Amino acid sequence: MLDRLRDIVGDKGLIADPGEMAPWLTDWRERRQGRALCVVAPASTAEAAAVMRLCAEQGQPVFPVGGNTGLCFGAVPESGRAEKPGIVLSLRRMNKIRAIDRAGNIATVDAGVVLGDLHTAAANAGRQFPLHLGSEGSAQIGGLISTNAGGTGVVRYGPMRDLVAGLEVVLADGRVLDDLAALRKDNTGYMLRHLFIGAEGTLGIITGAALRLHPQTPNTAHAWVSVADAAAAVALLAAMQDRAGSAIQAFELVSASQFELVVRHVERIRIPFDAIPVWSVLIELSSEDGSTDLGAVLEEVLGDCLEKGTVVDAVVAASQQQADEFWHVRHSVSEANKKEGIGVVHDVAVRTSDVAGFIAAADVVAAARYPQAVTQVVCHLGDGNVHYILMFQRAFWASLPDTEAFALEVEQAVHDVAARFRGTFSAEHGVGRKLTEELERLADPLRYELMGKVKALFDPHELMNPGVLLPAKAG
Amino acid sequence: MLDRLRDIVGDKGLIADPGEMAPWLTDWRERRQGRALCVVAPASTAEAAAVMRLCAEQGQPVFPVGGNTGLCFGAVPESGRAEKPGIVLSLRRMNKIRAIDRAGNIATVDAGVVLGDLHTAAANAGRQFPLHLGSEGSAQIGGLISTNAGGTGVVRYGPMRDLVAGLEVVLADGRVLDDLAALRKDNTGYMLRHLFIGAEGTLGIITGAALRLHPQTPNTAHAWVSVADAAAAVALLAAMQDRAGSAIQAFELVSASQFELVVRHVERIRIPFDAIPVWSVLIELSSEDGSTDLGAVLEEVLGDCLEKGTVVDAVVAASQQQADEFWHVRHSVSEANKKEGIGVVHDVAVRTSDVAGFIAAADVVAAARYPQAVTQVVCHLGDGNVHYILMFQRAFWASLPDTEAFALEVEQAVHDVAARFRGTFSAEHGVGRKLTEELERLADPLRYELMGKVKALFDPHELMNPGVLLPAKAG
Structure with missing residues (x-):
């Protein structure tokens, strides 16, 4: 098996040494430990397809991994079968930005491209790719699609699902589904693409993607608003949508108990009020257009809401420096909590x-x-x-x-x-291996049954990331 | 069979008289003629599910119909089996707007709601539902979802697919998939919803939907631009995106040959140039925010493009009346072509x-x-x-x-x-019965094979709109 894999991907594409393999067998917080034959890193879609064909022939599971930044152990290889430990499949060598289509607003990329590199490439073309999250320096496009990543831009641009215009997927039998035409409109049958988005590698291996770019929004304004309760924050959001819905770039609600920890544990924290508000709303508006005074729009809406009593107090950032101070407080939450x-x-x-x-x-x-x-x-x-x-x-x-x-x-x-409240237990982090039992417990039974059938259709021999999302049957 | 259907839906819900049935057996242009046992109109999801269970038991196909405004014969009942003609299923009695959630920006509706009625309900709540097309006075939500309708708002808001936040679907065995929670973020497994959107009734019957509302955009500006060729229009689009991407409400390109017919055949046509431009671009910008001078934004971008030579000439509408005149020319295309x-x-x-x-x-x-x-x-x-x-x-x-x-x-x-050009033969009209052979001829073979497998998974006995999208096997 190792020799045949080496024939496909070459020496550069194969790691079988136990020491070198170690970081690939665990999550980045090292909470869970897996096992695999080797780590395979194909350099092209054709190599990835050949690896998959070989694994299908040998009955070896395939555990795809992106930047390994997930929180739910979705990239830890655990086959549950001693004789078939499977392989870890890394797409890190597939890191080319294949094309930037500025008029079409589409970037076509290898799945191993790191998110931050896509940000740079989009900016160089005068565009933005509006998915932003903490791990953007190492998270890869394939993993971000497979987990339907969220982040701070969702309120305006939607999650990763809304930014995917096309996919290239290696199926469980090694065939390649090429869906990279990236048309805005195409009504010719069943939309299969969305099955793979958020499937956490259990239906196929995403090797390439066509992603939607958006215009840049250099004009920005920021406010920190004190509200009495969460219901007031919802009313403020509705008022802001009425007046500037298309410009809302971020709208974050944070409790006083949270910001108290930030003040306690993090340096250089400035709160623009005498005391931490019981509830804080942090707002960013942004626009392509430089002629609109977004600060004035914020002031007008907040002024109306102050009069109506929806808002207790508000500060519109007077400078970019003050805006940065606002967001520094918000972004210090994780650090403060870890210390607390x-x-x-x-x-x-x-x-x-x-x-x-x-x-x-x-x-x-x-x-x-x-x-x-x-x-x-x-x-x-x-x-x-x-x-x-x-x-x-x-x-x-x-x-x-x-x-x-x-x-x-x-x-x-x-x-x-x-x-x-008909809510979900996993909004943006996914299910992985961590929450499979919660999924079984809380999912609508009919939907759960259909999910099992879809899994069986695309992966009848349970080779694609078995044990993630759905429990492995063969285990 | 008729008696048992009547037991479910009552006298009001059953049409079996040949004369009354006639309009249900053909498309609105009366080009294609079908045949059915009867027309059944359930008044609730429970009734629709009971009808489906009975049809499954009896092996009778079900042909769902919305407003019957399609162009591809997707709602003409043709079972191809003399002994199993099947029933037409109309959702017209399921026409309630179940709830408008203004803060959540979600309208939950029966599938039989007419698009125009949803527009009114959204406006009454200070919101808009931004799907607009010629047949909005009769097209129903269920049909619009099943055909993933397009229309003029797609450039800003996307097609129907992008406006669906949740579905309620009666499956081929009569079970009801309830997916109406309408969360913006939910990463708990496979996204099944998108399979039903655009499936033209071949995987299940959509009985309800949760739809995304958007803020209203009362501030508008309009321009008619003369460009030398289509490539210049694409360059103009990119320039407009740079400056006002989020505000582009419509961006239409029309050849002189088309507008010449409008001038020839339609009354009250005013062209704001000495001659019809070789290529015309009609642009609408719109915004929630009243403080931005969108006319000035148009003038600035068009002025830049005039200097660069991208644009030959341009007129920004000086009044709402002139804007209406611009769009009257665009909307007279069908009438002119019919006369020509x-x-x-x-x-x-x-x-x-x-x-x-x-x-x-x-x-x-x-x-x-x-x-x-x-x-x-x-x-x-x-x-x-x-x-x-x-x-x-x-x-x-x-x-x-x-x-x-x-x-x-x-x-x-x-x-x-x-x-x-890797393009599609059906961008927004769908496949129906008209283009099944074109789909087979032009679809990627692997995708086509997977589509057949998905069909077999959801509809193993071929009861759901057989012969639409995919050829009926049992025929």
Whole structure:
């Protein structure tokens, strides 16, 4: 098997040495450990297809990996079958930007391109690729598509799903589905593309993609708004949509309990109010057009809302420096939480109109069942995506007999609250190996049954990332 | 069978009288004639599911119909089996707007709601539903989703696919897939929704939908621009995107040959130039925000393009009346063509960057093979959607031995040109029964094979609109 793989990808494309392989067998936080025959890195779609054909012939599972930045163990190779450990398939050598079509607003890229490199290439063409997240320096396009990545731009541009105009996919039998024409309109039958987006590598291997570029938006304005509660933030969002819906670039809702930790643990933090607001809304507007005074638009809408009582207080950034200070506070959340204690973080989404109700209901459950925790909210309000956090002190955590079981219990309690609002337990992080049981527990049974049938259709021999999303049957 | 159907839907929901049934057995242009046991109109999702269960038990095909405004015979009932003619399923009695969620920007509706009624309901809530097309007074939501309708708003808001946030679908076995939570973010497994969008009723019956609303855009500006060729129009589009990409509401490219017919056949036509431009671009910008002078933005971009030579001449509408005059010319195209002769109309799409190349190549083919025709272009340039028209005089058409065979030959010739640019032969009209052979001829074979497998998965007994999209096997 190793020799035949080497024949396909060459020495440069094969890692079989246990020491060199080690980082490929675990997630980046090193919480979970897998096993594989080797790591294979094809340099082209043809090589990837040949590798897949060989694995299909040999019955060896294939575990695709992108930048390995996921949080749900979706890239940890665990076949569950001692005699068929499978291979890790890395697309890092497939890192070419194949073409930038400026008039068509399409970038066609290899799946191994790193997100940050695509940002640079788009900017060089006078365009932007508007997906932004913390790991953009290492996350790869194939993984970002396979996990339907989110990030801060979703309120305006949608998640990765909305930015994919076409795919190139190696199927489980090694055939290549070429869907890179990237037409804006095409009504000739079933849309298969969306099955692969967010499938976490369980239906095929994405080797290339056609991605939508957008115009650059150099004109920006920023505000930090104090509101009394989450319901007021929802009303403010509606008012802002009425007046400048197409220009809303970010709309983030954060609880005082969260920003208090930022002030406590992070340096160079400036709050533009006398005290941290009970609830803060951070807003960015942006536009291609330089002639609109977006700061004036913000002031007008916020002024109206102050009069109506929707808003308690507001500061529009007077300079880019002040805007940077606002966002520095928002972006320091992870650092502060890490310093504070053990945060059980949830990636819940409900409808925007249900965010206030969800937070209130989750607070009731948290107060009753986990009085040891402080609850914090960091919410992409425009998407209804609530990172609801229960923060425990390290001493309490150390006193637990089984921290994993406890964390699962907390998570299930919060997921159940989301389910009461028809919400989801995984808005942007995916399922991976971490949440397969939650998926089975919470998914609509009919949808879950159909998912199993789709899996069987595309991957009848369970070779594509088995054990991710759906439990491995052959295990 | 009729009695059992009547038990489910009542007298009001059943038409079995041949005279009353007649309009349901043909398309609105009465070009193709079908046959059915009866027309069934359930009043609820539960009734629709019960009808489907009965049909599954009896092996009777189900032919769903919306407003019957399609152009490809997708709603004509033709089972191809004498003993199993099947039923026509109309959702016209399911016409309730279930809920408008203003903060969440979601309208949840029955599939039988007429598009125009949704426009009204959205406007009453201070929002818009931005899908607009000629038949909006009768086209129904279920049909618009099943055909992934396009229209003039696609350049900004995307086709129907981009406006669907959730679906309720009755499957072939009568079970109901409830996917109406309408979350902006949900990464919990395979995205099945997009399979049903554009499936033309062949995988399930859409009984309800959650649709995305958008803010209203009362601030508008309009321009009529003269350009030398299609390539210049593409360059103008790119310049307009740079400056005002988010505000482009319409961007239409029309050949002089087309507008000459409008001037010849339609009344109250005013052209704001001394002569009809060789190529005309009609642009609308619009914004939520009233403070931006969109007319000034148009003038600035067009002024730059005049200097660079991209644009020959341009008029920005000085009043709403003049803007209405511009668009009256554009919207008179169908009327003019009907009066002129026999137009063989194509619904081709290529990438925007390939539009100029496609038109040039199609002109070469048309001139060589059909010198009797005048060629006309009406193009939604932002979507790459070219309605390429060969206009024949009636006398020539009457001299043909077989007009249908001739039309098919013309169509195939133009479709072949589109295929050379990786374009599609059906951008927004769908496949229906009209273009199943073109789909088989032109689709990527692997994609076509997978489509057949998806069909077999969802509809193993071929009861869902058999013969549409894919040829009926049981026929």
